[in-house]
Amino acid sequence: MTPFEFLLPYSLEEALSLLDPEDPNVRPVGGGTAVMLMMKAGVLRPTRLISLQRIGEQHARVEKRPDGSLLIGGMARLADIEANATVRAGWPLLAQALRGVANPRVRAVATIGGNLGHADPHMDMPPVMAALGATVVITGPNGQREVAADALCTGYYETVVRRDELITELHVPPQAGPGAYLKLTTRAAHDWPALGLAVVLGLQGERVTSASILTGAATDVPTRLRNAQSILMQRGVSAPVLREAAEAAVAEAPLVADAHGSAAYKRQLLRVALPRAVQSAVQRARSAP
Numbered sequence: 001m002t003p004f005e006f007l008l009p010y011s012l013e014e015a016l017s018l019l020d021p022e023d024p025n026v027r028p029v030g031g032g033t034a035v036m037l038m039m040k041a042g043v044l045r046p047t048r049l050i051s052l053q054r055i056g057e058q059h060a061r062v063e064k065r066p067d068g069s070l071l072i073g074g075m076a077r078l079a080d081i082e083a084n085a086t087v088r089a090g091w092p093l094l095a096q097a098l099r100g101v102a103n104p105r106v107r108a109v110a111t112i113g114g115n116l117g118h119a120d121p122h123m124d125m126p127p128v129m130a131a132l133g134a135t136v137v138i139t140g141p142n143g144q145r146e147v148a149a150d151a152l153c154t155g156y157y158e159t160v161v162r163r164d165e166l167i168t169e170l171h172v173p174p175q176a177g178p179g180a181y182l183k184l185t186t187r188a189a190h191d192w193p194a195l196g197l198a199v200v201l202g203l204q205g206e207r208v209t210s211a212s213i214l215t216g217a218a219t220d221v222p223t224r225l226r227n228a229q230s231i232l233m234q235r236g237v238s239a240p241v242l243r244e245a246a247e248a249a250v251a252e253a254p255l256v257a258d259a260h261g262s263a264a265y266k267r268q269l270l271r272v273a274l275p276r277a278v279q280s281a282v283q284r285a286r287s288a289p
């Protein structure tokens with residue numbers, strides 16, 4: 001292994017000053033679960049790793065803001081977000097989806113900033129955060145900027161976060177209505193998804209007032225299924241409408257082949273997943289107290 005620096009800054013400012021906009025081998029480390037795998041695989045040979053461990057506590061708050069939205073610090077651990085009572089009560093989709101990410105050992109150390117910053121297309125959180133309408137707060141040498149979670153991932157392992165910036169917060173608006181995250185895996189249930197589908201519906205009786213549907217894992221970046229959303233909003237959630245929405249989703253999603261299956265297989269998964277995810281969300285609304 002090539003020697004590298006491992007630095008543990010005491011403040012966000014210090015961490016930012018140690019990043020290098022020019023060098024892809026200088027990396028921040030949250031939980032290190034993805035960084036370590038990349039190093040073991042030889043795809044990352046860092047010259048400097050900047051651990052966010054010491055500053056984690058100041059940037060790991062998970063709490064409701066006065067405007068009703070949820071604040072999640074960029075260094076909050078996945079297990080802490082999942083266990084948070086405010087999240088479970090107000091953002092059940094997030095808690096449900098987090099329970100299926102990797103395994104408890106990974107969730108105990110992995111951070112939400114690392115999860116979103118990694119941008120492996122198979123991650124569960126990016127489509128969920130986008131379906132919830134979350135905003136990602138990115139901090140760099142010139143201050144903060146905000147990016148919609150929808151626009152965070154730009155390609156295969158690529159995000160809009162620059163090399164001298166860090167994901168420091170997420171703001172998640174109140175969950176608009178019932179939601180569901182369906183993760184279809186080809187091996188164990190906690191495996192990486194072959195296809196992930198996040199759904200949040202606004203419902204007034206049988207009427208769909210809003211629909212937010214994103215697929216991940218089977219596409220290079222989380223993809224909003226706009227035509228499927230429109231069909232639900234115009235025509236409701238009856239079985240024939242769901243079949244039509246699923247066909248629209250299959251037609252509009254740029255599904256790709258990978259180690260988890262061919263594009264044709266992913267099309268079939270999406271065809272099955274969309275009605276199931278929507279029905280599961282509707283069911284949650286009906287069984288709510």
Ligand SMILES: Cc1cc2nc3c(=O)[nH]c(=O)nc-3n(C[C@H](O)[C@H](O)[C@H](O)COP(=O)(O)OP(=O)(O)OC[C@H]3O[C@@H](n4cnc5c(N)ncnc54)[C@H](O)[C@@H]3O)c2cc1C
Pocket residue numbers: 027028029030031032033034035036037052074075100101102103106109110111112113114115116117118122123124125161165166167168190191192193
């Ligand atoms: C066995 C195993 C199974 C897994 N299964 C799943 C799964 O089913 N679903 C799933 O979604 N994920 C899965 N994962 C991936 C896991 O969720 C990620 O490894 C984890 O979320 C990354 O978080 P981290 O804090 O450890 O990131 P790190 O490894 O620390 O960093 C990952 C990347 O993000 C960058 N980064 C870190 N922090 C920040 C920040 N604050 N701002 C900007 N960039 C940052 C790093 O430089 C690096 O490029 C699995 C991982 C393992 C090891």
